[in-house]
Amino acid sequence: MRTKIFINLAVTDVRRSMAFFKALGYSHNPQFTDETAACIVISEEIYVMVLTHAKFREFAPKGICDTTQFNEALLTLSCESRQAVDDLVAKAVAAGATTFEQPTDHGFMYSHSFIDLDGHGWGLFHMNGMPPK
Numbered sequence: 001m002r003t004k005i006f007i008n009l010a011v012t013d014v015r016r017s018m019a020f021f022k023a024l025g026y027s028h029n030p031q032f033t034d035e036t037a038a039c040i041v042i043s044e045e046i047y048v049m050v051l052t053h054a055k056f057r058e059f060a061p062k063g064i065c066d067t068t069q070f071n072e073a074l075l076t077l078s079c080e081s082r083q084a085v086d087d088l089v090a091k092a093v094a095a096g097a098t099t100f101e102q103p104t105d106h107g108f109m110y111s112h113s114f115i116d117l118d119g120h121g122w123g124l125f126h127m128n129g130m131p132p133k
Helices: 014-023 053-059 082-094
Strands: 005-011 027-029 037-041 046-052 074-078 109-115 121-127
Touching: 005 014, 005 053, 014 027, 014 037, 014 046, 014 082, 046 053, 082 109, 082 121
Parallel strands: 005 046, 074 121
Antiparallel strands: 027 037, 037 046, 109 121
8 A cells, every 4th residue: 555645734714725725626535524624635645634723723732833924834746847837836826825936947856836825835846857646
């Protein structure tokens, strides 16, 4: 069995977060979705659990980060092409996200980033020579 990752993020509005990720082209798993949480399917191995603050506190031993003031983490996803990086950033911005940098081209790697509706940082990159998924 391949290892799967479930990223848990505290959000202010589960339905709004679901709509945001749907605008990026991702689906959700209704089996793990209710009014307090939703399971966003990024790939066969990557899932994002968006949880209300109350639900998140059930799992987290510390306080919830104020993402308007502090970086919680930078979640980074690989993309199949430079165009896929640009397309996903454009979809995110159209759905209400903001960018915090210009795209960066290192020759062997191309990257860009956005901040989602709840202040979580997302990095996207394409690296030459990476095997397709």
